[in-house]
Amino acid sequence: MTRCLKTFLYTMTHDLTFYIIVIVSILAFVATYFLINTDGAFDNHIYIGEGDSRIYLEYEKEDPSIVVKNGSMGQTYSPVQPIFEQNSIDNSFGINNLVVTAMIYIFLAHTVYQASFFGRLYKNGVIRNYIIAGISKVKVFASCFILSELLLILQFALGIAVTALTCAIKGGYMIIWWPSFALCLLAIFLILSFVSVCVLALMFLSRNQLITLILPVVLGLAAVYYFTPEMIRIAGNQPYEADIEVGSRAYTLLTDEKNEYYVDSDSFAEKLYVNGELIDYLDKSKPNPDYPGDLVRDSARFFIKSNVMSFPEYLLMFEYDAFVRDGVMTQYIVISSCYTVAMFAVGCIIARKRNLN
Amino acid sequence: MENILTVNNICKSYGKKKVLDDVSIRIPKGSIYGLIGKNGAGKTTLMRIITSLQEPQSGSVELGKARIGALIDSPAFYANLSAKENMTAHFKTLGLTSYDAIDELLKLVKLDDTGSKAAGKFSFGMKQRLGIAIALSGNPDIVLMDEPINGLDPQGIIEIREIILDIYKQKGTTFIISSHLLDELSKIATDYAFIDHGRIIKEISAKELIEGSGKSYSATVSDASKVCKVLDDEGKRYKLISDKKIRIEDEMTLAGMSDIAERCGVELIEFTEHDTSLEGYFINLVEG
Numbered sequence: 001m002t003r004c005l006k007t008f009l010y011t012m013t014h015d016l017t018f019y020i021i022v023i024v025s026i027l028a029f030v031a032t033y034f035l036i037n038t039d040g041a042f043d044n045h046i047y048i049g050e051g052d053s054r055i056y057l058e059y060e061k062e063d064p065s066i067v068v069k070n071g072s073m074g075q076t077y078s079p080v081q082p083i084f085e086q087n088s089i090d091n092s093f094g095i096n097n098l099v100v101t102a103m104i105y106i107f108l109a110h111t112v113y114q115a116s117f118f119g120r121l122y123k124n125g126v127i128r129n130y131i132i133a134g135i136s137k138v139k140v141f142a143s144c145f146i147l148s149e150l151l152l153i154l155q156f157a158l159g160i161a162v163t164a165l166t167c168a169i170k171g172g173y174m175i176i177w178w179p180s181f182a183l184c185l186l187a188i189f190l191i192l193s194f195v196s197v198c199v200l201a202l203m204f205l206s207r208n209q210l211i212t213l214i215l216p217v218v219l220g221l222a223a224v225y226y227f228t229p230e231m232i233r234i235a236g237n238q239p240y241e242a243d244i245e246v247g248s249r250a251y252t253l254l255t256d257e258k259n260e261y262y263v264d265s266d267s268f269a270e271k272l273y274v275n276g277e278l279i280d281y282l283d284k285s286k287p288n289p290d291y292p293g294d295l296v297r298d299s300a301r302f303f304i305k306s307n308v309m310s311f312p313e314y315l316l317m318f319e320y321d322a323f324v325r326d327g328v329m330t331q332y333i334v335i336s337s338c339y340t341v342a343m344f345a346v347g348c349i350i351a352r353k354r355n356l357n
Numbered sequence: 358m359e360n361i362l363t364v365n366n367i368c369k370s371y372g373k374k375k376v377l378d379d380v381s382i383r384i385p386k387g388s389i390y391g392l393i394g395k396n397g398a399g400k401t402t403l404m405r406i407i408t409s410l411q412e413p414q415s416g417s418v419e420l421g422k423a424r425i426g427a428l429i430d431s432p433a434f435y436a437n438l439s440a441k442e443n444m445t446a447h448f449k450t451l452g453l454t455s456y457d458a459i460d461e462l463l464k465l466v467k468l469d470d471t472g473s474k475a476a477g478k479f480s481f482g483m484k485q486r487l488g489i490a491i492a493l494s495g496n497p498d499i500v501l502m503d504e505p506i507n508g509l510d511p512q513g514i515i516e517i518r519e520i521i522l523d524i525y526k527q528k529g530t531t532f533i534i535s536s537h538l539l540d541e542l543s544k545i546a547t548d549y550a551f552i553d554h555g556r557i558i559k560e561i562s563a564k565e566l567i568e569g570s571g572k573s574y575s576a577t578v579s580d581a582s583k584v585c586k587v588l589d590d591e592g593k594r595y596k597l598i599s600d601k602k603i604r605i606e607d608e609m610t611l612a613g614m615s616d617i618a619e620r621c622g623v624e625l626i627e628f629t630e631h632d633t634s635l636e637g638y639f640i641n642l643v644e645g
Contacts, residue, residue, distance in 0.1 A: 007449040011435055014442055125433035129491060132408045132427045133450045 004135050004143035012117065012147070021113045025155045028105035029162040102163075106155045107192055112217060114151070114199055118144045122207045141204060141351035145344060148196045152189060183333065190336035194343055195219050201347035361386040361423050361531050362407070362499055367416035369402055369555075376402045377413070378555040384499070384533060384548075389525060391546035392535040399555040400535040404429055404501050407533070423531075426497035428505055432488020436477025440468045440487050443476055444494065451495040458494075466490040466520060482513035489520060499531045500524075506538055514541060521545060574605045576614055577627040587617050601626070 012018045121127040121140070130140050202215055362384040369377040377399045384390050394400045405411040407418055408427045434443045444459040463469040466486035471479070476487055485505065492500050506514045522545060524530050536542045549566065551559040578584050581603050588595050588605070596604040611628050618625035
């Protein structure tokens with residue numbers, strides 16, 4: 001397999017398209033930096049009333065330098081009034097969002113390049129040379145996969161280096177939530193690996209470069225559509241777009257020496273809908289007695305799987321709470337690892353069984 | 358003679374179609390082994406199985422420690438790389454660390470002056486020669502070539518033939534070559550296997566083929582026994598096939614045979630000269 005990898009590396013580095021993809025990767029990060037170079041913040045408001053008479057019960061703001069600000073902006077609240085929650089979406093990207101966003105573009109470029117590079121094995125019949133040289137089809141397949149992963153790592157590393165350099169020159173953002181960000185990158189890497197191994201299996205199955213060129217784009221777009229926005233949302237502080245219906249909820253005005261707080265006084269329920277489908281139900285029973293104003297409360301969460309999701313994304317996308325990060329990432333990593341390993345095994349079987357014509 | 362490669366009872370089917378049916382051959386070391394058969398006879402499949410490109414349903418290939426190089430179907434190379442880069446890539450595939458032999462091989466196949474030109478832009482003959490150089494990389498003990506001269510112009514055919522003979526004489530490499538151009542194959546092959554409908558119908562050395570040949574003629578007459586007497590008188594070698602058919606294994610012309618028939622008072626119905634070339638041998642073998 002080492003021989004096969006050495007040959008792949010040699011042919012890759014003697015191929016103009018390899019340098020094109022490197023340049024595309026760099027440009028994707030630089031372009032993304034400038035495209036989203038607007039400072040902003042994540043706003044979450046809970047309020048009563050409409051328009052100018054709006055009264056904020058909770059006002060939460062995040063920016064890269066100040067993780068969470070909580071404040072009570074209000075007046076006395078009458079529980080009979082309806083309560084609204086607003087999650088506003090702005091272009092408040094941290095650098096981690098920037099990196100994740102750029103991954104979308106490099107991933108598309110990667111899948112097309114991968115299909116093109118490895119498709120030549122069949123198009124030119126070069127795979128015969130490897131087999132005749134005593135390298136089994138499974139080893140060729142595994143080498144393709146390893147090289148594809150190496151290329152992804154190179155693109156990731158390039159992206160982060162270019163972004164760091166751009167930030168150093170132009171001034172930029174702080175990297176926030178490093179542990180989550182690292183996990184997010186790993187999850188993205190694994191999801192892209194899964195798509196990569198699908199592309200390779202497809203190539204061995206179809207032996208047709210055109211199909212191998214077209215379908216990766218479809219797979220890539222699907223991955224981008226389903227997975228990457230979720231990653232962006234979880235990796236950074238960008239709020240999610242969702243309609244939240246706040247159920248019976250009441251606030252009590254508390255004061256300390258300096259501030260006033262409106263805190264939950266009754267149990268209430270929160271329901272999260274996506275595309276009209278109930279996917280999350282949160283029952284908060286009582287306020288935190290230790291620190292009035294702290295958002296952490298004793299709560300009971302009921303997870304309801306959404307029916308609108310279909311295989312395989314429902315397994316990957318079942319947590320919509322932007323404030324729960326590491327747990328979600330772990331789920332992503334575990335599940336996408338399982339998919340990658342399973343698909344790799346399927347790919348090996350396909351490669352093994354496939355005759356060369 | 359020692360065999361460098363033995364194929365034992367290979368069977369291979371594509372769906373219900375049996376492509377190879379209990380094929381067994383023995384390739385003598387240091388031979389140029391011609392594999393002869395019609396389209397779809399199973400030559401390419403047999404070569405693919407020998408080179409591990411396909412797996413047989415049953416049977417085995419005994420190769421020992423012999424290393425194989427092959428040019429199966431069209432030459433396989435990276436179209437975007439130059440001849441030298443393709444050779445370097447293949448040397449890496451073979452695990453070779455010294456690249457000194459690349460220039461020598463490219464010179465042998467007359468591609469040493471192609472520079473950085475992409476192999477995809479080569480002419481058909483150049484591509485074929487590059488395929489041969491790739492097959493010869495790493496000094497293989499056996500080189501398989503499937504229709505290596507198909508589609509080449511006469512000059513190209515001569516060049517390929519000379520390359521094969523050069524390597525054969527210099528290094529004693531064993532070649533297995535399939536070709537439709539039997540006349541061309543007969544100029545270099547030392548051994549032959551004839552394959553038809555997935556079965557090996559004859560294995561013969563070039564020496565045996567030459568010894569067994571010699572002109573022969575078939576004559577169909579109204580009474581063969583009368584003709585036999587005249588042939589005996591004239592000391593001609595012949596075989597009586599039936600009461601009307603004789604196979605004459607000596608020099609004979611149509612005029613001569615007509616004369617004999619006239620003298621015997623029999624009617625000459627048919628007179629056929631048998632082709633003793635490789636092509637003729639093959640046709641006789643396959644078509645009875």
